[in-house]
Amino acid sequence: MADHVEMTKTTPMEFLYALLGGLFAPGLAIFLIVMLFLGIQGGMGEPDAAPLADKAVQERIKPFGQSVAIDPNAPKVERTxxxxxxxxxxxxxxxxxxxxxxxxxxxxxxxxxxxxxxxxxxxxxxxxxxxxxxxxxxxxxxxxxxxxxxxxxxxAGGNFQATLKKDPEPTAAELARGKAVYAENCAGCHDTGVTGAQKISDGAAWAPLIKEGKDFLYHAAINGSFGGPAKGGNEKLSDADTKVAVDYMVEEAKAAIASAAAAKKTAAK
Ligand code: HEC
Ligand code: HEC
Missing domain, CATH: 1.10.760.10 (Cytochrome c-like domain)
Structure with a gap:
């Protein structure tokens, strides 16, 4: 019987491959596992990178955003x-x-x-x-x-109070004259509030105007203001008559403010 069993001879090259494979395979596996681990960790370090970036941007634009948000209609607070x-x-x-x-x-x-x-x-x-x-x-x-x-x-040792000059009260005669001028020249808009005019009986609309003082109102009525025509559109009206018309309007508006306040009081009871 011939000896058929012939051992396959291992060439030196094959030996080298086996050796390298044996060494590298686990090494490669470990390398990949480590990479995977590091990858997960890296990802965990910045889980929401986008929202963070957003926040940083928001932080940076904040001053502008805030100044734009100031309400131009907010009442002015008077300083001390x-x-x-x-x-x-x-x-x-x-x-x-x-x-x-x-x-x-x-x-x-x-x-x-x-x-x-x-x-x-x-x-x-x-x-x-x-x-x-x-x-x-x-x-x-x-x-x-x-x-x-x-x-x-x-x-400096003084003892003053911060008061403002009071507007002189109109006389009864002036108010009567004002009522007539108003009926003829102003009522067309200010009785109803048409064209955006402040209704004479609308205390809430007049309260801030009255605070501005008579000089301001006279000036607005004589020269026109925000859609309100100069002298109610009647050029021939004298300044004096325009002023007494304003006096009358303010008097009526004050009465409206007072009765609204009284109604509020009784409602609260
Ligand atoms: C740009 C400089 C300047 C500023 C700002 C200033 N003042 Fe004066 N003030 C003067 C001068 C100068 C005088 C003296 C005028 C004189 O007597 O000829 C004076 C005088 C006065 C007097 C005395 C007036 C008199 O009849 O004797 C008062 C009251 C006064 N100032 C109030 C104020 C108030 C309130 C403020 C802030 C809202 C203010 N000043 C801001 C320069 C200034
Ligand atoms: C054609 C319509 C019209 C007539 C007539 C008219 N007004 Fe007005 N008036 C207006 C309007 C509109 C406004 C509101 C302006 C605004 O939005 O502030 C106004 C506002 C006013 C104000 C408030 C000032 C202000 O800054 O808002 C006074 C004071 C006033 N009018 C006085 C008079 C008097 C006095 C007469 C008559 C002599 C008169 N008006 C006639 C339309 C009119």
Missing amino acids: GEQVYAEVCSGCHDSGALGSPKFKEKADWGKRMAQGYDTLLTHALKGFNKMPARGGDPDLTDLEVARGIVHMTNA
């Missing part, structure tokens, strides 16, 4: 005397710049206070020599300017 002083008046009055009376300096303020509060208010509102009207800030309301004055004068 201290705020008005710090924001506007201190620019000069802190140091006495341009010859202005210096803050807390009694010698500077004594003579000025002796003129009386009304004079100081008029000078501060309209300007006086190098003192600019409203301290140079046209956005300040009359009351804010008054508070600024009181903050300064009281710091």
Whole structure:
């Protein structure tokens, strides 16, 4: 019997492949597992990269977003005397710049206070020599300017109250004249509120206008305002007649405001 069983001879090359395969296969497996593990971990480190980026962007645009969101119809909050002083008046009055009376300096303020509060208010509102009207800030309301004055004068030993001049009350004769002028020239729009005119009986519409003061209303009625025609569209109407018509309207509006407030009171009971 011939010896058929012949051992397959292993060539050196085959041996090398086997050796490398044996070494590499597990190594490759381990390498892949490690890669897989690292991959999962990496992914876990930033699970929601997109929302985070969003947040960062939102954070960055925030100041702009906020300033755009300011409601232009929000009622203006009037500042305190201290705020008005710090924001506007201190620019000069802190140091006495341009010859202005210096803050807390009694010698500077004594003579000025002796003129009386009304004079100081008029000078501060309209300007006086190098003192600019409203301290140079046209956005300040009359009351804010008054508070600024009181903050300064009281710091120099004064004792003023921040009050504004009251409009003189119209006489009965003026109101009667105003009623007639109103009926002829103004009622067409202001009785009904047509064309967007403030209805004379609409207290809520008039309350903020009345606060602006008579001078503002006279000016609006005589020169026209936001769709309201000058002198109600009657060029021949005198300024004086236009003013008494405004007096009458304000009187009626005040009555409407008062009766609305009274109705609210009884409703609350
Ligand atoms: C740009 C500088 C400047 C600013 C800002 C300024 N003032 Fe004056 N103020 C002056 C000067 C200058 C005088 C003195 C004017 C004079 O007597 O000739 C003066 C005087 C005054 C007087 C005295 C007026 C009088 O009759 O003697 C008052 C009251 C006053 N200022 C109020 C204010 C108030 C309130 C503010 C802020 C809302 C303000 N000022 C902001 C420059 C300024
Ligand atoms: C053709 C219609 C019309 C007539 C006539 C008319 N008004 Fe007006 N008036 C308006 C309108 C519209 C407004 C509202 C403007 C607004 O939206 O603020 C207005 C507003 C006003 C205001 C408030 C000022 C303001 O800033 O809103 C006064 C004061 C006023 N009118 C006075 C008069 C007087 C006085 C007469 C008569 C002499 C008169 N109006 C006649 C349409 C009219």
